Amino acid sequence: MMFLKFHSLDENKQQRILNAAIKVYVQKGYDLASTNEIVKEAGISKGLLFHYFQNKKTLYLYVFDYCMGLVVTDFYEKVDMQEPDFFERMRHINLVKMELLNRYPDLFRFLESAYLEMSSEIRPEFQERLKKFSESNTDQLFAHLDTSKFKNGLDIQKAIKSVLWTFEGFSAEVLGRAKAMQLDQPDYEAAYKEADAYIEMFKRCFYK
Amino acid sequence: MMFLKFHSLDENKQQRILNAAIKVYVQKGYDLASTNEIVKEAGISKGLLFHYFQNKKTLYLYVFDYCMGLVVTDFYEKVDMQEPDFFERMRHINLVKMELLNRYPDLFRFLESAYLEMSSEIRPEFQERLKKFSESNTDQLFAHLDTSKFKNGLDIQKAIKSVLWTFEGFSAEVLGRAKAMQLDQPDYEAAYKEADAYIEMFKRCFYK
Amino acid sequence: MMFLKFHSLDENKQQRILNAAIKVYVQKGYDLASTNEIVKEAGISKGLLFHYFQNKKTLYLYVFDYCMGLVVTDFYEKVDMQEPDFFERMRHINLVKMELLNRYPDLFRFLESAYLEMSSEIRPEFQERLKKFSESNTDQLFAHLDTSKFKNGLDIQKAIKSVLWTFEGFSAEVLGRAKAMQLDQPDYEAAYKEADAYIEMFKRCFYK
Amino acid sequence: MMFLKFHSLDENKQQRILNAAIKVYVQKGYDLASTNEIVKEAGISKGLLFHYFQNKKTLYLYVFDYCMGLVVTDFYEKVDMQEPDFFERMRHINLVKMELLNRYPDLFRFLESAYLEMSSEIRPEFQERLKKFSESNTDQLFAHLDTSKFKNGLDIQKAIKSVLWTFEGFSAEVLGRAKAMQLDQPDYEAAYKEADAYIEMFKRCFYK
DNA sequence: AATGAATGAGGCTTCATTCAT
DNA sequence: CATGAATGAAGCCTCATTCAT
Numbered sequence: 060m061m062f063l064k065f066h067s068l069d070e071n072k073q074q075r076i077l078n079a080a081i082k083v084y085v086q087k088g089y090d091l092a093s094t095n096e097i098v099k100e101a102g103i104s105k106g107l108l109f110h111y112f113q114n115k116k117t118l119y120l121y122v123f124d125y126c127m128g129l130v131v132t133d134f135y136e137k138v139d140m141q142e143p144d145f146f147e148r149m150r151h152i153n154l155v156k157m158e159l160l161n162r163y164p165d166l167f168r169f170l171e172s173a174y175l176e177m178s179s180e181i182r183p184e185f186q187e188r189l190k191k192f193s194e195s196n197t198d199q200l201f202a203h204l205d206t207s208k209f210k211n212g213l214d215i216q217k218a219i220k221s222v223l224w225t226f227e228g229f230s231a232e233v234l235g236r237a238k239a240m241q242l243d244q245p246d247y248e249a250a251y252k253e254a255d256a257y258i259e260m261f262k263r264c265f266y267k
Numbered sequence: 268m269m270f271l272k273f274h275s276l277d278e279n280k281q282q283r284i285l286n287a288a289i290k291v292y293v294q295k296g297y298d299l300a301s302t303n304e305i306v307k308e309a310g311i312s313k314g315l316l317f318h319y320f321q322n323k324k325t326l327y328l329y330v331f332d333y334c335m336g337l338v339v340t341d342f343y344e345k346v347d348m349q350e351p352d353f354f355e356r357m358r359h360i361n362l363v364k365m366e367l368l369n370r371y372p373d374l375f376r377f378l379e380s381a382y383l384e385m386s387s388e389i390r391p392e393f394q395e396r397l398k399k400f401s402e403s404n405t406d407q408l409f410a411h412l413d414t415s416k417f418k419n420g421l422d423i424q425k426a427i428k429s430v431l432w433t434f435e436g437f438s439a440e441v442l443g444r445a446k447a448m449q450l451d452q453p454d455y456e457a458a459y460k461e462a463d464a465y466i467e468m469f470k471r472c473f474y475k
Numbered sequence: 476m477m478f479l480k481f482h483s484l485d486e487n488k489q490q491r492i493l494n495a496a497i498k499v500y501v502q503k504g505y506d507l508a509s510t511n512e513i514v515k516e517a518g519i520s521k522g523l524l525f526h527y528f529q530n531k532k533t534l535y536l537y538v539f540d541y542c543m544g545l546v547v548t549d550f551y552e553k554v555d556m557q558e559p560d561f562f563e564r565m566r567h568i569n570l571v572k573m574e575l576l577n578r579y580p581d582l583f584r585f586l587e588s589a590y591l592e593m594s595s596e597i598r599p600e601f602q603e604r605l606k607k608f609s610e611s612n613t614d615q616l617f618a619h620l621d622t623s624k625f626k627n628g629l630d631i632q633k634a635i636k637s638v639l640w641t642f643e644g645f646s647a648e649v650l651g652r653a654k655a656m657q658l659d660q661p662d663y664e665a666a667y668k669e670a671d672a673y674i675e676m677f678k679r680c681f682y683k
Numbered sequence: 684m685m686f687l688k689f690h691s692l693d694e695n696k697q698q699r700i701l702n703a704a705i706k707v708y709v710q711k712g713y714d715l716a717s718t719n720e721i722v723k724e725a726g727i728s729k730g731l732l733f734h735y736f737q738n739k740k741t742l743y744l745y746v747f748d749y750c751m752g753l754v755v756t757d758f759y760e761k762v763d764m765q766e767p768d769f770f771e772r773m774r775h776i777n778l779v780k781m782e783l784l785n786r787y788p789d790l791f792r793f794l795e796s797a798y799l800e801m802s803s804e805i806r807p808e809f810q811e812r813l814k815k816f817s818e819s820n821t822d823q824l825f826a827h828l829d830t831s832k833f834k835n836g837l838d839i840q841k842a843i844k845s846v847l848w849t850f851e852g853f854s855a856e857v858l859g860r861a862k863a864m865q866l867d868q869p870d871y872e873a874a875y876k877e878a879d880a881y882i883e884m885f886k887r888c889f890y891k
Numbered sequence: 892a893a894t895g896a897a898t899g900a901g902g903c904t905t906c907a908t909t910c911a912t
Numbered sequence: 913c914a915t916g917a918a919t920g921a922a923g924c925c926t927c928a929t930t931c932a933t
Contacts, residue, residue, distance in 0.1 A: 090296075093905080094906075094908085105907095106909085114907075115907065178296060213471075217465055220440075221429065225432045225433060227432065227436060228428065228431070261429075264421075264472035265472055311898095312897060312899065321925095480892095503803065504714070504801045506714040506802075509926080511926090520894045522895065523893055525929065525930080530928070531927095531928065588801070591799050591801055595710060626887075629884065630884060636849070636852065636856075637885075639852070640852025641848045644844065645844075673841060676838060676842065679834075680837075719901080719902075728919045729904085730917095731917070734916090734919095739903065
């Protein structure tokens, strides 16, 4: 479609451009990320960037799709969708997440920052992509569960949401603590253990 | 201190300026919010804005403090800090929140957007304010609870955090649904009832 | 004429305004001196300044005339115009200068800075004043000299000019040295002695 | 280093930009010289100026170095440093100066105005350059002189300084007279002759 | 007389984007 | 393909000056 030109480019240079864009977007956010800085970081000329990408927005969205693609592919490959027990699956998802965070720290950082991106220039087009993704996400990720173990009369949708939101909050807390301690990355090992404690708690409380 | 000039201004005009700033900041986020747009919206000259506020950052922080001040004052006035039962207190907090959301929809929207503000220009000074606030917030809001009703052996800190994160997530969901349905405001009545269902669930599961 | 309003003002306040203006003009130079800073320093309102002085330029020129007036009056009062010997008169002038520098350090600093003022807004009107003054200055200051002691055939105008320029250069050197050593004021005592050495040299060389 | 971009530019356009900057800086001084005026004069866009020069200050300093470079190179190439007689060397220096003034009238005007530049934004970085230059200047220019011809017991440092200050003053006088007569340039021929008369006077008085 | 709110032009600088080479 | 010179709108902010009170 639109990015044929870019894809037919020397793979090495493709990477340089993508990494440069990721780095700068993560550091500055969409608005303050200047194409100047990106091309300098990538070691290419100003003109070339706009030869491959119509404009700044297109580049951002492309980078987003690229990161999402990589991460999601890996993610779904690794998550065991056969596991019928919700908490076991949750535990597994946490594990895979940690692995991916370790493996693609930059991509994740970018996706994370993209998720918080406020720029009104990017938001509309962006929200769409996120919604489409997160729908399939939650639905697929937690389909075909064995709900029989939950306490009788419990609203299982609500219970699951609580757990998911708890882990969202917990992730933010972990990242926040790491930032507060000036660490480049959180201690994922420890985080995983703490996450497990939450799982055990929920299991004890939500299951019969 | 510094804002005497502004405070001694015609109350009507103060409001016009604050509302204009809130509106533009919410719409665009800090970086993209242009002072040009703010003054146009407020119907004042460029110079006047900087007569009252040293610079864009100062204005933002002032608006934040203003909103926070109003909301927080009202909030703590209304929350019953004597209630020893965690879930009753939570329920009460939810109620008060809904009332405030109804009363100050714009201020809340601003505070919410401020909470997500990534701009590196604003973050440092901002984080400080947030930390100071959120410390007193969570600490005071949930001090002197009767923890004896929780299941034995439960990590009460974790339990409370789960509940808080759940309501954070739930709030976001409610706002998101409203936005998706193009409503100007969520149906707070309904939301309050749904929140209550979450509380009942947690009560049943976390209490003895 | 124009400054009647100002002159009929409480003497104390007049001084406050003048001193404030002098201070700020010396610190910043004409262009960067902001009327804001001046009124703050003087403790008066913005409007009042422009009530008394049409505009910034008028104020500057008024301050200049004020300083020049004070200094010049004192200067001519003290210089002994009867002394017929050029070098004795020169020596005396140096002495009086030092006294005045000690007495009116701020006024002098202002006059000095005014002399170097480049601002194209001020220059034209200013140059005029300077020329008018320096003509009468040099002429009057060195009228009625006993020129018979100079070496025969010497161009006395040139000789005198050399001496004057030498002392101009020497003054600049003294000020420069003081600034380089971070002193607030030069050591006028020492400077006077060194100036005397120059006089002796010239006397020996230019006189018969 | 930093100005490669500018140097690799069409020589013609380089000149247009430099001349425009020189012209405006001379006319207005640093602070009042507006980049707007410079680009209009140079016939380029606002953006381009900042494409080549980080900011206004950098441009000024570049222009200064450019002028200084040109003038100084030419100057030292032409001054005969072998001449052991102080006054002969002085005479030669005057001659070379006049030639340069004729050849680079604008550059000189700029350097002269730069020397008086008071702007606190420019001064610090600037003083450094001047000191470095003037040290080598006076020292080198008057090294290896035959001092045996001076009158016995004369403080030769003082004598030389007098002569230098005299010529500083004389230069200012010449420029001032030209400006007063609305000439674009002084009559250098006449000035050179008058300078010679000063030299003869000093020679007669300071030498044995 | 005195205040200080209000103005708006103008200052420097950044930046996405285009285009001739 | 690739470059980087060139553009000009837009951003934040300052400042002398005016004017209603």
